[in-house]
Amino acid sequence: MPDLFSSFKLGGLELPNRIVMPPLTRARAPRDIATQEMALYYSQRATAGLIIAEGSPISNEGQGYLFNPGIFTPEQVNGWRLVTDAVKRARGRIVVQLWHVGRVSHTSIQQYGQPPVSSTNRVAKNANAFGRDATGQINFIPSSTPRALTTGEISRVIRDFVQAARNAIEAGFDGVELHAANGYLFDQFLNPLINDRIDRYATTTMENRLRFLLETVDAISDVIGHKRIGVRLSPYGTLNDCPHFDDAEETYLAVGKALGERHIAYIHVMDQTGFFTMPAGAESTSDAIHRLLRQWRGDLPQTALIFAGSLTQVRANELISNGLIDLAAFGQGFIANPDLVARFQNGWPLALPNRKTFYTGGSVGYTDYPTYQVPLSDSRQMING
Structure with missing residues (x-):
């Protein structure tokens, strides 16, 4: 029976285990270019079966947060090559998440102070970008009004x-993940309460609703191959002013089926339970997502399922052994535990991350988390045993 430590073939990659490091924004790229410090950070965590590098903007227009390493200039490609080389030397496997935030941005980040772009011209309420405020100070600030x-x-x-996908392969990544979750650009087209278009990308039909995402998948597949593509989704998620809509289940079933027909490497599902409160009497988000996963299992014979969302080792093993998912992602676990795989294998305690250092820059709270040191008495017992 498979578990977290079973090997797995993902597209063309042979994974030694099913433990995934998901994309984690850390704001450690001072000039929006990956650095040696980032290379160290990722190589420290290369025992993961798969690393999905943090969201990397595909263009200046697609950026909503300062200090994120992009993947649209030669300098950024060279920076990312530092990371992939370090991970490969540590015998790891790494893909990068391609990111366009859409309306979750600010004019201070956009070239020439232009408005962000989206499926709509309506502002993302209560959604913050990470840019410069009116005094020029770097801070979380309300998203600007977008342009459709x-x-x-x-x-x-x-x-x-x-x-960006071409650049990713040139930079040494094993593949790419499209960020179609968390209220960013693809979500802004999928969600009928955001997308108010009247063209061929409107949400009036399911074909139109899925068109932008699927056209992008098809275009990338033509240049790097379907086995190098993953897509991240957050069904029923409400981050960044992405409201619940009535036919969400029908929409995501259709998305999964269409992606399965394209035989992409994986779908990466993020459960946002804990980020918001469900209405009284409503079905839990986790239950609804699990129903999607069960349906997708029949529709996606050649596409793996990755699950992220407050997982424990025990729960992840249950989902894998039950056949509901193939791979399990642990975000905060990998922030504080570069040796997370070894800690799971040996039953060692997990360190807790310091949230105050998530986006502060520098090595503190980034590359200075230690690996577990076996107490001397325990190591002697292991040797004697």
Whole structure:
């Protein structure tokens, strides 16, 4: 029976275990270019079966947070190569998440102070970018009012994703993950309470609703192959002003089926339970997502399922052994435990992350988390045993 420590073939990759380090924004790129410090951080965690590197903007337009390493300039590609080389030397496997935040951005981040772009011109309420406030200080600030992309511009955005995918392979990544979760650009097209378009990307039909995401997947597949593509989704999630909508289950069943038909490497599902409160009497988000996963199992014979969302080792093993998922992602676990795989294997205690250092820059709370040191008495007992 498979568990977290079973090997797994993901697309063209042979994974030694099923423990995934998910994308984690850490704001450690001072010039939006990956650094040697980042290379150290990722290589420390290379025992993960798969690392999904943090969201990397595909363009300046797609950026909503300062100090995120992009993947649209030669300098950024070279920076990421520092990371992939270090991970490969440590015998790890790494893909990168391609990111366009859409309306969750601010004019201070956008080139020439332009408004962010989206499926709509309505602002993302209570959604913050990480940019410069009115005094020029770096801070979390309310997203600016966006501008709706024209129909023709959407083709250009897709080309930006394709070029970013090419850049990722040139930088040494094993593949790419499209960030279609958490209220960012793809979600802004999928959600009918955000997308108010009247063109071929409107939500009036399921085909139109899925069009932008699927056209992007198809275009990237043409240049790097379907086995190198993953997609992250957050069904029923409400982050960044992404409200619940009535036919969400039908929509995500259709998304999963369409992605399965394209035989992409994986779908990465994020359960946002804990980020919000469900209405009284409503079905829990976790139950609804598990129902999706069970349905997808039949629709996705060649596409793996990764699950993220407050997992414990025990719960992850249950989901894998029951066949509901293939791989399990542990976000905060990997922040504080570079040796998370070994700690799981040996039953060693887990360190807790310091949330105050998540986005502060520098090595503190980033590369200075130690590996577990076996107490001397225990090590002697292991030797004698």
